[in-house]
Amino acid sequence: MASCRHLPSRRAALLGSGALFAWTQLPKLARAEGRDPRLVVIVLRGALDGLGAVAPVGDPDWIRLRGERALVLDGKPPALPLDSFFALNPAMPNLHRLYRAEQATIVHATATPYRERSHFDGQDVLESGFAKPGALDSGWLNRALLGLAPAGGVAPQDKRAFAVGPVTPLIVRGQAPVMSWSPQQLTPASDDTRARLLELYQHADPKLALALEGRIRLAALARGEGAAGNAAPLPPPGIERARASFAEAAGTAARYLARPDGPRIGAMGFVGWDTHVNEGAADGQLAGLLGALDGALAAMETNLGAAWQETVVVVTTEFGRTARINGSNGTDHGTGTVALLAGGALKGGRVLTDWPGLKSADLYEGRDLKPTIDLRAVLKGLLRDHLRVEEKALAASIFPDSSDVAATPGLLRSA
Amino acid sequence: MDTSRQAVAALALNRFGLGPRLGSIAAIAADPRGALLAELDRPNAGALPAAALASSAEAFRRVADANAERRARGIAMAKAEEAKRLAEPAMGEAPATAAPANMAAEVVPNPGRQIYLDEAKARIDAALASEIGLAERLVWFWSNHFCISADKIQSMSGAYEREAIRPFVLRPFRELLAAVESHPAMLFYLDNTVSMGPNSVAGLNRTRGLNENLAREILELHTLGVRTVYTQDDVIGFANVLTGWTLLPAGDNPEHGGEFTFNRRLHEPGPHVVLGKSYPEGGIEQGKAVLNDLAQHPATAKHVAAKLVRHFLADDPPPALVATLARTFQDTAGDLKEVMKVLISAPEALSLPPSKLRRPSEWVTAMVRAAGTTADPQRYTGGQATLGEPLWRPPSPKGHADDEAAWIDGMGQRLDIANTYAERIAGRVDPRVIMDSVLAGTLSETTTAVVGRAESRQQALALLFMSPEFQRR
Numbered sequence: 001m002a003s004c005r006h007l008p009s010r011r012a013a014l015l016g017s018g019a020l021f022a023w024t025q026l027p028k029l030a031r032a033e034g035r036d037p038r039l040v041v042i043v044l045r046g047a048l049d050g051l052g053a054v055a056p057v058g059d060p061d062w063i064r065l066r067g068e069r070a071l072v073l074d075g076k077p078p079a080l081p082l083d084s085f086f087a088l089n090p091a092m093p094n095l096h097r098l099y100r101a102e103q104a105t106i107v108h109a110t111a112t113p114y115r116e117r118s119h120f121d122g123q124d125v126l127e128s129g130f131a132k133p134g135a136l137d138s139g140w141l142n143r144a145l146l147g148l149a150p151a152g153g154v155a156p157q158d159k160r161a162f163a164v165g166p167v168t169p170l171i172v173r174g175q176a177p178v179m180s181w182s183p184q185q186l187t188p189a190s191d192d193t194r195a196r197l198l199e200l201y202q203h204a205d206p207k208l209a210l211a212l213e214g215r216i217r218l219a220a221l222a223r224g225e226g227a228a229g230n231a232a233p234l235p236p237p238g239i240e241r242a243r244a245s246f247a248e249a250a251g252t253a254a255r256y257l258a259r260p261d262g263p264r265i266g267a268m269g270f271v272g273w274d275t276h277v278n279e280g281a282a283d284g285q286l287a288g289l290l291g292a293l294d295g296a297l298a299a300m301e302t303n304l305g306a307a308w309q310e311t312v313v314v315v316t317t318e319f320g321r322t323a324r325i326n327g328s329n330g331t332d333h334g335t336g337t338v339a340l341l342a343g344g345a346l347k348g349g350r351v352l353t354d355w356p357g358l359k360s361a362d363l364y365e366g367r368d369l370k371p372t373i374d375l376r377a378v379l380k381g382l383l384r385d386h387l388r389v390e391e392k393a394l395a396a397s398i399f400p401d402s403s404d405v406a407a408t409p410g411l412l413r414s415a
Numbered sequence: 416m417d418t419s420r421q422a423v424a425a426l427a428l429n430r431f432g433l434g435p436r437l438g439s440i441a442a443i444a445a446d447p448r449g450a451l452l453a454e455l456d457r458p459n460a461g462a463l464p465a466a467a468l469a470s471s472a473e474a475f476r477r478v479a480d481a482n483a484e485r486r487a488r489g490i491a492m493a494k495a496e497e498a499k500r501l502a503e504p505a506m507g508e509a510p511a512t513a514a515p516a517n518m519a520a521e522v523v524p525n526p527g528r529q530i531y532l533d534e535a536k537a538r539i540d541a542a543l544a545s546e547i548g549l550a551e552r553l554v555w556f557w558s559n560h561f562c563i564s565a566d567k568i569q570s571m572s573g574a575y576e577r578e579a580i581r582p583f584v585l586r587p588f589r590e591l592l593a594a595v596e597s598h599p600a601m602l603f604y605l606d607n608t609v610s611m612g613p614n615s616v617a618g619l620n621r622t623r624g625l626n627e628n629l630a631r632e633i634l635e636l637h638t639l640g641v642r643t644v645y646t647q648d649d650v651i652g653f654a655n656v657l658t659g660w661t662l663l664p665a666g667d668n669p670e671h672g673g674e675f676t677f678n679r680r681l682h683e684p685g686p687h688v689v690l691g692k693s694y695p696e697g698g699i700e701q702g703k704a705v706l707n708d709l710a711q712h713p714a715t716a717k718h719v720a721a722k723l724v725r726h727f728l729a730d731d732p733p734p735a736l737v738a739t740l741a742r743t744f745q746d747t748a749g750d751l752k753e754v755m756k757v758l759i760s761a762p763e764a765l766s767l768p769p770s771k772l773r774r775p776s777e778w779v780t781a782m783v784r785a786a787g788t789t790a791d792p793q794r795y796t797g798g799q800a801t802l803g804e805p806l807w808r809p810p811s812p813k814g815h816a817d818d819e820a821a822w823i824d825g826m827g828q829r830l831d832i833a834n835t836y837a838e839r840i841a842g843r844v845d846p847r848v849i850m851d852s853v854l855a856g857t858l859s860e861t862t863t864a865v866v867g868r869a870e871s872r873q874q875a876l877a878l879l880f881m882s883p884e885f886q887r888r
Contacts, residue, residue, distance in 0.1 A: 118641045120813050189834035200865045205883040215827030276606045276628045327624025328609035
């Protein structure tokens with residue numbers, strides 16, 4: 001059928017407006033310890049096939065489950081071994097290198113508490129930090145920011161998150177205001193026009209004033225940097241555009257994060273992971289996207305420079321995909337998946353898992369990888385041990401209804 | 416004319432239309448509500464003037480033909496290249512010249528982009544030409560509710576809206592639903608063209624099978640709404656029902672390629688259960704019956720009512736009004752014209768203060784209408800993309816967001832767009848005319864003063880277009 005001639009996915013080409021990141025102030029307690037930690041959360045929208053990214057090559061049921069589309073160590077190209085049981089998709093050599101340098105950790109068979117299969121509800125749960133969909137007022141990263149000290153360079157007066165692109169993702173929405181930035185090819189308004197408009201908004205519409213103010217501050221920061229100004233036009237839709245825009249968003253975020261007076265916490269979303277049709281394995285659609293993600297991680301490592309040693313990048317998704325291949329060589333919406341952690345601050349080189357198995361009876365509802373690690377445990381562990389967010393805020397306001405989910409200890413070198 | 420009447424007229428034009436043009440406020444000030452209702456009763460409301468645009472199937476075939484020709488040329492060029500290399504063995508490992516595939520792409524360009532721009536132009540022209548723009552707003556609303564993406568099927572993206580949305584925005588919902596879900600663009604966008612019943616003739620002969628995508632999104636996004644009354648088993652049952660809903664391939668059918676067809680060989684035989692009801696085998700009728708039931712379902716009524724009120728009135732829709740609309744939907748078998756009449760006749764419709772942040776598409780259109788200029792489709796669609804709402808390219812099947820939180824952080828981009836547009840038109844458009852005549856003095860004193868003090872026409876126009884009165888409706 002004709003579908004393969006078109007895009008790998010309906011979402012893949014929306015990256016111009018789909019790549020977003022956000023950030024705000026400094027982790028004050030961590031700073032008191034002489035550290036200057038950075039945290040970046042990447043949300044893969046559309047649901048990542050965790051088994052296609054990190055394959056359980058040592059599981060006796062693996063080949064039976066995926067047949068020719070199972071990643072294997074003697075495949076073409078071969079999967080990259082992580083330990084005696086798991087291997088990484090060969091599209092991710094950078095993540096593999098970081099893993100071997102103990103700067104990457106894989107969490108497998110993980111999921112948020114969401115157990116249905118709607119992308120949009122699933123993303124809302126992942127981003128809101130609430131156990132159920134429907135809470136749309138604020139995201140967990142924004143609420144985590146509220147406990148931290150203001151960052152001098154970006155927002156001396158208030159607590160502020162930052163988003164690239166004109167549409168703000170839920171994960172950074174909330175009381176800590178959001179700034180936005182996106183590549184420009186327009187005649188920007190003069191400072192004078194901005195000031196006059198701001199004055200009008202301050203009289204007439206405080207919400208619009210707040211939104212514009214964030215933008216003005218950011219423009220000042222970008223001017224100092226000179227790097228964030230002119231982006232090359234996006235290549236045509238397809239995997240090349242994904243590669244270019246992932247790398248651009250991640251690289252830009254990293255440049256800001258590297259600055260002494262820059263932000264410390266950011267988030268961005270990459271779209272295109274809804275691989276219902278012709279997903280592929282070691283090559284093909286998913287491998288192309290994973291390669292683009294791998295390139296984004298490499299761009300962050302490069303642009304962060306020395307600050308990479310104090311950085312953790314968390315790659316998450318709303319849920320996994322069906323364990324078996326569907327009727328059109330893809331996978332449908334599922335449950336358990338992987339989370340990928342990368343950064344010099346990690347005690348990496350490990351796969352964290354309580355492996356559920358792949359026999360039919362082991363699968364969630366007989367079809368999906370069964371989640372055995374609550375993603376919130378990992379996120380709590382990172383917020384607590386990396387940023388020093390207070391333990392009681394974690395269960396009370398950041399991840400409500402999670403008092404039975406203990407923070408994962410020992411994810412970091414320092415803790 | 417008394418000023419409060421003008422204010423209500425302006426609100427009607429902003430909230431339910433595409434914003435005032437020169438003379439619009441005066442034209443409807445005597446009875447703004449009546450003018451809105453009259454637009455609903457206008458014959459052919461929502462239709463585009465019959466333009467020389469290709470049908471979705473024609474557009475699909477044109478792109479497919481170009482693709483095939485390009486591939487053929489590429490192969491021919493590669494062969495010629497190879498023959499040349501063999502004929503000149505002395506050259507040895509001479510570096511290849513421009514890759515044959517690239518050369519072929521130059522010789523046979525993709526017509527999809529031009530088709531998209533022609534469609535965009537027709538849509539923009541309709542928005543600028545409409546008197547109030549209520550029917551166009553409904554087209555935009557339903558096109559977003561039942562979105563497809565030009566990133567997956569560019570050739571059909573505009574024709575889809577003309578064929579499956581426009582004729583039905585004031586018809587019973589079941590007609591709209593039937594048109595949308597059987598349109599090739601939707602079947603292609605949500606992967607139904609690759610779904611086959613595991614026990615169908617084709618499914619047994621090949622190794623392919625079911626794809627749940629379309630069935631799930633119909634239940635979750637198009638009809639009942641997420642977290643309502645359906646389960647995973649309903650998704651699977653419905654996906655089985657929909658197997659066989661596909662399009663005729665372009666390659667071997669120059670007359671009808673790209674049109675909808677029900678292909679029995681792909682259809683999963685037997686009765687299937689959806690929402691507790693068993694639908695007997697009946698080919699395409701089985702799917703039509705499920706869609707018909709979904710269109711009448713109370714959950715669908717609630718879902719549609721809430722989305723309409725949220726879109727036109729407020730991010731937090733007044734619950735009583737949503738309930739009233741849902742009841743109308745049910746009482747009239749989903750008659751969308753009756754539903755809109757009830758919405759417009761509600762007291763809140765023209766009394767609730769303007770709290771809704773205009774979406775980028777609405778804002779850009781309002782700006783161009785107020786200035787009275789024309790729009791170049793390339794520039795216009797580029798601006799929309801910069802603002803995060805690229806035409807017919809939603810971020811997901813859920814469509815573009817419809818709440819302030821998603822858009823307010825784009826105010827900086829809006830300012831730069833307003834500034835760029837103001838720079839272009841300042842030589843021929845007088846901000847004072849817009850303030851006094853087009854907007855008929857409905858701006859606040861503060862805005863009037865700030866715009867009046869501007870250092871230049873360009874700055875005045877940018878401030879005017881960015882004013883709260885111009886951003887909210």
